[in-house]
Structure formats: C-alpha cells, structure tokens
Amino acid sequence: MNEAMLAALLFGLAGSTHCLSMCGGIAMAVTAGHERANRWLALSYNFGRLSCYALLGLIVGYLGELIAFSAEAGLALRLLAAVLLIAMGVYLLGFKQVLGWLEKLGAKVIWQPLRPLARKVLPIRNHGTSLMAGALWGLLPCGMVYTALAWSTASASPISGSLTMLAFGLGTLPAMLGVGLLGSVGNWFKTPHVRRLLAVILILFGTFNAFQQLAKLTVDTVDKSHQHHHH
Template sequence: MISLDLSAAFLIGLMGGMHCFGMCGGIMTAVAIQAPTAQRLPLTTAYNLGRISSYMLAGAASGALGATLDLHQFPILRLLAAVMLILMGLYLAGWSTWLSHVEQAGRGLWRCISPLGKRLLPVRNVRQALALGMIWGWLPCGLVYSTLTWSLASHSWLDGALIMGLFGLGTLPVMLATGWFSHSLKGLVQQQWLRRLGGMLILLWGCYNLSLTLPSMIPALPLHLSVSH
C-alpha cells in the first residue's frame, strides 16, 4: 500500500503545482531575480531542497505520531486522508473555500518563524537559499496539510518522510520553472480550466481512496468497539 501512497503523493504534488505557484511563487521569483544568471539554478535548487527537507521532517513527525495512535484495526486516519484530498480538490477547482480555514491552524507558528526567513533576503549563496527553503517549507498550506494526513495514516516515521518527500518532488517542476519563467507561468496557472483540471484529478483520487476505506471500516467497527469496552 505504501508504494501506492508514494505514487499518489508525487501526483498530488505535480497536480497541485499551480497552488504551490500561488503560495511560494513570490519568494521563488525573488530568489531568482536577485541572483546572477550563473547562480540562478544552484540557488533555486537549494531553496527547493530546503523546502522538501522541511516537508520530510514534518512527514516523519506525522508518521511517528500515527504509529503511537495504533489505529490499524479502525482506519480512521485513512478516512481522514481521503476526506482531506476531496476538500483539497474542491479548493483547487474553486468550488469550495473550506480548506482555507484549515490553513489558519499554522498561522501562529508561521508568525514566529517567518521573520527568520526575511533576514536571509537577499539570498547570496547556496547556504542562505537552503536555509530559506527550510523555513518556507513551514508556510501554512492546505495542500501540504492534506498530504500530511497520508503520512499520519502510514503509521511509520520513515514512510511518512518518504510520502512528503515524493510530494515535494512532485511540486519541483513547477517551482523550478517559476524561477525562470515566472511571468509566463503566472498567466498559465491562472487559467480556470487548468486549476479545475488539477482540482478534479485530486478530487477523484480522494473519492477513490474513500471508496477503498469505507468498506474496510465496516468489519473493523465492531472490533474497535469491543476493544474500547
């Protein structure tokens, strides 16, 4: 099942690229524009490696937490993951804004760490770019939170880290291109049909996983209740 989750995480990152552009496109453009042409690729690559490293750290923590919950017999975590994907698909397609409220959960942490990122601007070397990416990886994002639920459901710190790492790699093509073609990409990702296509694909994936999870919960329910009593 974990191999399927890894593939799904990569596809979610790839399909959610337009959302990543909206969330991180500004900082990526700033890093690229302020860098000499010869330094542009190393700096934007380092920034994204830092960002993905933070995703993997969060995924490892989430997977470790899932392991302590011991809910293998009652897969409520996978149900939550499927529901979060459905909400993310609706959000990306522009059919619901409910998931934006979930992003508010991380605002407090972001207010504490975002000043550290501002001190690293303008980025002049790879170490600064890497550190900036690691900080920016904690930016409150519904897409990241949705994928983190899969890390939580993996019941493993290693699997959780791998899921978030593959998700980060999925976002990489759009994010690297942002540093070079930000103006062209801006017009592309603002196309309503493209946003809806990406949203619908994530929505369908969430519905598919929901259809797999619900039947498995029916026989598990009596067992779960008996253990509770």
C-alpha cells in the same frame, strides 16, 4: 510508488499555481542579481524546501504510528486520509474555503514565530542562505502542505510519511523551478482543464478509498458479531 505517494505527487502538480502564489516571490528573489549562479541557487532553495517537507513527513508519520495503536484507530486514520483526499480535490476545483481555516491557524501558530528568522535570511547571498530560505518557506501557512501532512500522518509510518511529503514536493518542483530558472512556468501547469482533471482524479480516488475502508469496517463488524454469536 504506493497510492499515497501517487496522490501526493498529483496534488503537488495540480496545485502548482497555488504554490507560485505562495512561494513565487521568494523563488524570484533567490535568483535576483545572481544571473550566473541562479540555476544552483534555485536548486539549493528547492532542496531546502523538499528536505523540510521530508522531515515534517517523517515526524507526522511517526505521530500517526503512535495514534494507530489498534486496528480500529488505524482504520479511522485511513478513512480520514480518504476524506482529506476528497477535500484536496475540492480545494483544487476552486473551493479554497475548504482548507482556508487551516491556513489561518498555521499563520498564527507556525508562521508568526518564524517570520523574524525568515527576514534574516533575505536577501539571498549564497547557497547557505538559499537552503535556509527554502527550509523556512517550506513552513509557510499553506493549506496544500497541511493537507499533505495530514495525509502523511494517516500513513502511520515515518518512512511512508516522509516519502509522501517528498512526492508532494516533487510535484510542485516543475512550477517552482520554472519560476526560479525561467521567470515563468510552463503553460501546461496553469491550464484549468488539467487542474480540473487532476482534481477529479483525486476526488474519485478518495471516494474509492473511503468506500474501501467502510467496506472493511462492515466486514470486521460482521465477523465480530459472528464470533460473539458462536461464543
């Protein structure tokens, strides 16, 4: 597992409480009136959600690959990824406004056109509607999802982008399955201390990455000036 995937997994785990506020209602609706089949319906819902994330990661990773056509552009993308990682940590510490503007933009551009379709799959009747609901709710205007997507874009690779989004989805899975299968999530994921610890790890990780990229930029600049001087 590379550092982008590990960061995305930690982000998913740390943001579990936010996931419950965004998707908890639909996760409960999946199992309503399906006591015997609820385990499988919850799994198909989450499979749909994770598949949506993986597909989105593939698309943005490919876009990142197109953007990073030069060494300078690739370095700029990696630097942006480091800054976003710091933003993820700050967001998880409770400063929601850091990513709030992204959620508002996504609500208008993405979710508004999809809302009528999302209504059609409810109530959940079978695995098909459960899978479809999961895929659609994967597109909810969520600052966490959008940040993970931006991080995936910076990977500048369709495969890495897809795996990074999948790792993020897997991080959210314990909380989401906790709601879908048990009606409540393990208290460990709600613990503010654990959330803060993961947020600090992400901030430190992002800061280290940013300095690493800036150091590379400095070395490259020095090398180029030396080459120019010799000519």
